[in-house]
Amino acid sequence: MHEDLPTRPVRFIFRGQTTAVATPDPTRSVLQWLREDARACGTKEGCAEGDCGACTVIVAELADTLPEGHSAVVRDGVALRPVNSCIRFLPTLHGKALLTVEDLAQPDGTLHPAQQALVNCHGSQCGFCTPGFVMSLAVSHERQQVQGRCASRTELADDLAGNLCRCTGYRPILDAAEQMHTLPGPGLPLTGLREQLLALRASMLAGATATTSAPVHRYHAPTQLAELAQLRQALPDARLLAGGTDIGLWVTKQFRDLGTVIWLGDVAELRRITHTPDRRLHIGAAVTLEDAWQVLVRHWPTLSEMARRFAGPPVRHAGTLVGNLANGSPIGDSAPVLMALGATLHLQCGSTERSLPLESFYLGYMKNALQPGEFVSGVSVALPAHAQQQGWVHRAWKISKRFDCDISALSAGLGLKLDGETIVDARLAFGGMDAVVRRAAGAEAALRGQPWHEATMRAASQALLTDFTPLSDLRATAAYRQRAAAGLLHRLWLETRLHDPLPASATRAAPVL
Template sequence: MYFLLNQNSSPTDLGVINPNTTVLEWLRANQLVGTKEGCGSGDCGACTAVIGEIVTNNKTNKIEYKSINTCMALAYGLVGKHLVTVEGLMEDDKLHPSQKAMVLENGSQCGFCTPGFVMSLFALYQNKNSVNLHQINEALSGNLCRCTGYKPIIAAAFSMFENKNDEPLDYYKKNKKKITDILGKLNNPEHLSLSFKKSNKTIKYDAPSTIDELSNILINNTSTNIIAAGTDLSLEITQSMKEFSHIVSVNKVIELKEIKDGANEIEIGAAVSYEDAASCLISNWPDLAAFLQRFASLPIKNWATIGGNIANASPIGDMPPVLIALDAKLKLRKGADSRIINLEDFFITYKKTVIQQGEFIESIIIPKPNGNQQLITHKMSKRYEDDISAVCMAINISSKNNKPESFKIAFGGMSGIPQRSKKLEDFLLKHWQNDDIASLSYKVLNEEFSPFTDVRASSEYRLQVSANLVKKTILMYLGESIENLAEYTHLN
């Protein structure tokens, strides 16, 4: 149970710990207290650290560093990886450029959030040779500060790169080959299985490395909790104080981390992260670039998986409505058998799906667009990124002779499940050019949905904003220039 920690060349042993332990808990229990606990839910960024892991491209191994929220990542997920915390940045008495820049630009006041900001800047430093404002905003998207107003922190990000090419390499750049070699030896492809005794009960942890091993575990154990990133499931540990008796991690399952880009469809493994899938998705549906920016902060996208977002079955999950509008299918696996279903048929009622005991999501299959399709997406939330939707809407329009031939529309936040809007599809096909499209769409939506009221929005707000988004969609389809105020605010 070994991983690399900071500048230590000798692997660190996690020790015998409860599988429900988060990375943040392990760090602070081991006196690495620079990493702070703020919200415990991935919202504030005070706990941000950086994970380095081996990726293989064209049979060549290289290491990639990504910022993550340690408050939601389980400690056993560190096995075979490189964890860098704020304690691991200095070399002797020399500050790392990410630390030095924060000092010179007065980027810290009370200091509680500072370690998280420094680690986000460190990840940016590892991955870029030059930056623009958009890239800085994305890198810092998971970090909140109530003191500085962000201007000096952004200035620190710019100054960090001013003389980067003329400065000596930092420890992690200088020792990249050595670190990669050590991680290569630590990445054991064997199935990881252990038990932890607590009082009179046993808590189990399994991390299979093949899809067959995963199938066998789920078939032979009736009470398991599958975890990929755990950006949702871990909240039950950190917020609801639950303790799972058998955790099955899918992060080592090779087949679930593959993206197959075929001639007519894309097949994305259920354990592929949003950030890893982004380039493939955006190259086929350019509109998804802005949507994925709104989806979550970078530390969440680095860790969260598309399969987990679907399996969670949240009525306000952002990606299911988009995938439903794209006519996506799910490949479900149970034992040695697989079946393929339409994603829109996966959800039954609130938090209930068609998935059977011992079954799991293997992959998501998305047909590639033809030249006559246009995907338009909307997300309504109070924060620009890293916030749950009040309403999520996706419309896939197929055209012929410069007018709509079909609409495929799906919503999140309008019912107990991510749901397709067939009545609105039929209505728009006939009335999409009506000048009173917003009020007419409201009537159709009011017949088809009974939205709930919660802390994010009222039922009436959800209906009204969805109707207005229909009008906005039609204007966008017609090529009208629609100013995106959220995007404007974010970039300026």
């Protein structure tokens, strides 16, 4: 049935006009299209894996389609997100707008404040990373304009965590990030963009879903959950694509043929963040990492360091939380955190829904509990006000060679339910310690029912040695992973013990916000 769907061009706003690209390869990247087809060479390829930020562009869409509590910057009814164009597939731009570095200066040549500040502060040397920095700064500039306040230097550094510069040492770029706020200039050229996007949406609604069919590949972009469920059942081998921040690399680095692709990003129901009447937070499968983490941190402020260190903004604005969970990587940083929070995954197959605890989802290395035709529709977690969360304290940390934007050697989501000094329950989940993210049963058992004393912490640390048999790889040796996991338990104790708990500033070396 789906093969009968007509082939339609991908349509998006580019350089102020609606652009239609007929039947592209569904895995053609936005960067390839820009540089090779549109010959718009301002955007650079540095790594083709979303790690250097030289290819950063802005994807803009109608703000009224965003989830409640989202963290995108919105101006004039348009939401702006910095993303890596190297791992973003072109068809996912359907119905959106694409802004690149060439769009920023005004027709008379007047530079955007981010550009002018970079010139003023000597923020470019070789200049190759500069267009990417300009785009990240332009989003930062809009956010500051909207918020009406200057970001701190560390917030600005966080905004730039996904952009690498090898020449400057960053100081002049951060100076520019501070200075741009003081410079005149209209910011991004958004005049009329909302109207254009509305018109584009209207024309799309007239033409149903965006389905492009190439001779070999298939690309489906359902907009309704029911439609997705139906597609998924009909095409159980199709590749589900959410943010593409991992799958993109399968194409750019591994040349994998993705076969039929189903893009989740436009499914309205999956884009939602909801607070259910029974005091649960539900995050749909198309909610970006940025939006999801910001909401999680709002409810659990102690997760903030993990949220901060989770990738960089261009990845967080593209990738999804559920994608990170469903991907099932043993080094995905969200799984241990959500396990510690006692999260539930929501699965759907056709019209049948089921739920299971997150920890039951992972069956082995890159193996999960999904049945043919089934997909993860969302994740939910009991809110702090929920009875389930009473008495719990949580921490989430990762350890990596570099503070920002690095894959963890190990990560931990740690939860303790305390009654006075007694540990009533514990959820200690670790990533990077085994073929799957999982809980440390022995260490948890060593804690339950015990007083939260140093000796208890030591016993749990000892139990960690038998809970996990980690591997040695390029990120860390097995010995270090064990040693540092124990270190995180020790830190948990120092921060949450009843007597003389230490503030985070005394237990961690992190850039001060």
